[in-house]
Amino acid sequence: MIKPRFGKVFLAGILFSLLMLYAMPAAYAQMSEIEDETLKKKLADWTNDRLDREEQLAKEIQSHLNASSNSNYRTQLDMLKDPFKELIQDRPVTRTLPPKTVSVKTMAPKREQVPPLQMTVQGIVGNDQKRLAVVKFEGKEFVISQGQPVEGKFRVVDIFPDRVVVTSIRDSSRSTFRLEKENPNVR
CATH class of the missing domain: 2.30.30 (SH3 type barrels.)
Known part of the structure; x- marks a missing residue:
């Protein structure tokens, strides 16, 4: 009887490997389709968020432009020209009388009298x-x-x-x- 050159386990391993090589491209193609759909959805969400933020920014700019006729806006604009204006302005000087001082005579602490060494x-x-x-x-x-x-x-x-x-x-x-x-x- 002739002994087979390869064992049954080895042949089964080769057969499994061939089947996997045939099935893998189909699995990868299906995964890439799922990834493409997820990416498209994320891109759409990001674009919508970006558009919402741009609309909010446009509304804020418009409100600032409408406020230009307001006098409060002018003072804010003046402060932007000189941010240290508040620090430079003179404040009214109020004079206060110095507190009355009561002189208290303090005695120097007495040195302890140490008897001379005998x-x-x-x-x-x-x-x-x-x-x-x-x-x-x-x-x-x-x-x-x-x-x-x-x-x-x-x-x-x-x-x-x-x-x-x-x-x-x-x-x-x-x-x-x-x-x-x-x-x-x-x-």
Whole structure:
């Protein structure tokens, strides 16, 4: 028995393709007729809308031409010639008396009186690059260095061999405290 060269499915596919090629032009022709009718209808609608708009525009122009005899139209036309006319016109000046001023003497706010710092320098150690000082402040002894804040009350500005310079944090006043010459605690 001779085997067929092509299978049944393959032959059925070729037959279907041939039928489709024969039927497609007729389907496309029918679709183009439907599209042509739709386009013609849309064109007619657009033309009618355009004519309606032109008629409305003609009516508006005619109403403006009829209004030319109206004096209000003349003033509108004058404003078109000078659009800033309203801004340029002088307005009547009305004088108003200045309001009476009542002088109220205001007192400058009183600066809070900050008591001066009470501190004693008990000793200074170190060299020109770094110095430390032992001070007694509010009954407590502190070892302080340059730039250090103490108890939130003052900041150490500088420590010299014989004195300590501090700045009060509350009122920014600068104070200098000298080293005590006689220290009763040292024997």
